[in-house]
Amino acid sequence: MRSPDDLYAVVPAGGSGTRLWPLSRAAHPKFFQPLTGTARSLLQATFDRLRPLVGPERICVVTGVDHAAGVARQLPELPEHNIMVEPAPRDSCAAIALAAAIIERRHPGALMASFAADHLIQDEEVFRRTVVEATAGASDGLLMTVGIMPTRPETGYGYVQCSEKVRPSTVQKVAKYREKPPLDVAKQFVESGKYLWNAGMFIWRTDVFLARLAEYRPDIAKLIQEIAAAWGTPQGAEVLGTLWPTVPRIAVEYAVMEPAAADGRVGTVPGDFGWSDIGDFETVATLLGSDESEATVVDLSGEPAEGPSVVGLDSDGLVVLPRRGRVVAALDVHDLIVVDTEDALLLCRRDRAQDIKKLIELLRERGAEAHV
């Protein structure tokens, strides 16, 4: 299946991945980290995955001022004018709308597909085939999403509720977006077979998305269109700097997708390609770790180690992210996550990994701001 000639890929690169501290930091967020099983970062892996679909000229990354240089260096083949720098974070609706408006001016009626910078996908061929399937619905004027076929009753994700099929394609209408559910509801969702995980993957025609934005959030649409009109002109930076801070902060799901779904304008194709958002150390260990006798060791260096990185006596159930050249030696230690980075060491009981965010707050309170 060939990808459509007018397809662009957009990658919003934001968020810090707090549950992966101290690996992921405000200054070195998750997407810059080599959490892929190779030396490539999640951002680079995202670029590598999209490149066969659209080519480097049609990949756009929307990122913050503090990460623009990192994006430029990690993706040397990405054209400079495809790095769109937000003066301040305004949530996903602003970032995606900006990209849509700029692409629409470059290529009216283009198809645009948007994917997070920090997700991991195991079967890239199936991923690309699924995106191309979704473009069928997008060409027909639907705001499309790729929903992930759920593999467990996860309470940490939102879901999309599917309704009737749109023949003759694999496209299904989306009846509703559903917030992160409690466990019993999540179980019902998975058993029904009618719910998919919302992984923030969108495919649409830029003209259609901008029309829907103008309809549901005319305030945002107006600001974004003014910014896009000035983009690349001598007044561009001035207009962006003045208007951007006034753009409302809202996620694209709330601003556009939910009302559009209620109006029967959202479609989905189910994705089954080994997706993960690499959201916490347990997931990192499961996907990228190698099991040794006392520990699951996640070596992100991409180089063969010279000696053991973990040695445990009367110890088990450890999850260790070691540093090159250092050894972690454990004596009678159990079920502990150990993350050893240059300037911070995390020790966390395995069943408390969801609370790392609270630990970061405490670090800030105690004056360890430089380490978070």
Place this chain on the structure above:
Amino acid sequence: MRSPDDLYAVVPAGGSGTRLWPLSRAAHPKFFQPLTGTARSLLQATFDRLRPLVGPERICVVTGVDHAAGVARQLPELPEHNIMVEPAPRDSCAAIALAAAIIERRHPGALMASFAADHLIQDEEVFRRTVVEATAGASDGLLMTVGIMPTRPETGYGYVQCSEKVRPSTVQKVAKYREKPPLDVAKQFVESGKYLWNAGMFIWRTDVFLARLAEYRPDIAKLIQEIAAAWGTPQGAEVLGTLWPTVPRIAVEYAVMEPAAADGRVGTVPGDFGWSDIGDFETVATLLGSDESEATVVDLSGEPAEGPSVVGLDSDGLVVLPRRGRVVAALDVHDLIVVDTEDALLLCRRDRAQDIKKLIELLRERGAEAHV
């Protein structure tokens, strides 16, 4: 009390302090570490403590080939010819006998006092006064030891059993050396008031010690005298290199002190000056740590920290030896020793600190030889 004019101090600097790994290493043993509450190392603190007693010209350090350079650099005021380098470790009898024989040739009938390089003493004035008291017994021909007044029924030390007083001094005769006792025996020792800890502190006339050595271990005495006769001559290194490896390995307690005690030739003065051998991390924490809410933190850097070095959430009972510039963040972690060094991280349950030696053996087995 003035110290005798003919007193020399000898410091055997050997042993690696395995229970303090990874702080203490084969290559960087305990005596080189700043385990003193200041930036000075234990060796430097030992030198500082002895200097007012005898002056730098009369302090001799006996050490191994791998630590000679470290001793020379840590003690720039120590005369070079007072650094006696053993070609290979032959235990304490050989080291002490070599120093005694060399001092005897430089200063016949000298008084010699020998102290470990890696012990901590809190009240140095009392320490020096006690040593001078002991020289009275040594001048009279006894092999003297300073025994430490026990503060607890410690099972990790040997004891000396005192008998009658030698009037009019504070000197008591030693009836017997006792091996590390089981707890019930240790309790009896402490309750009786007649036992002192053997801290390896000896004071004697060099001629007397060498005569006793010749009597109890003529084999060792003969080799040591040959080596000492050649010491400092053009043949010195050749003789040392040839004969030293043939010197029997034995502790001075077994070779000389025990048989001499049986012959009524050993005396002691009790020492009560805040002595510690800084033998494990619990002791290090008690003596050098500062208590923070979740952890006892031992900062050996000697510099004020810029931010917190330990931050714990739902954590307590931690003993942390942090590294400068790094933060240890703990989430739901309890009663754990955390020692963060440049190339190794130790995590050890507090009640297993005595088994670190086993962990080191495992590290060797697993090929982490470079880290031990």
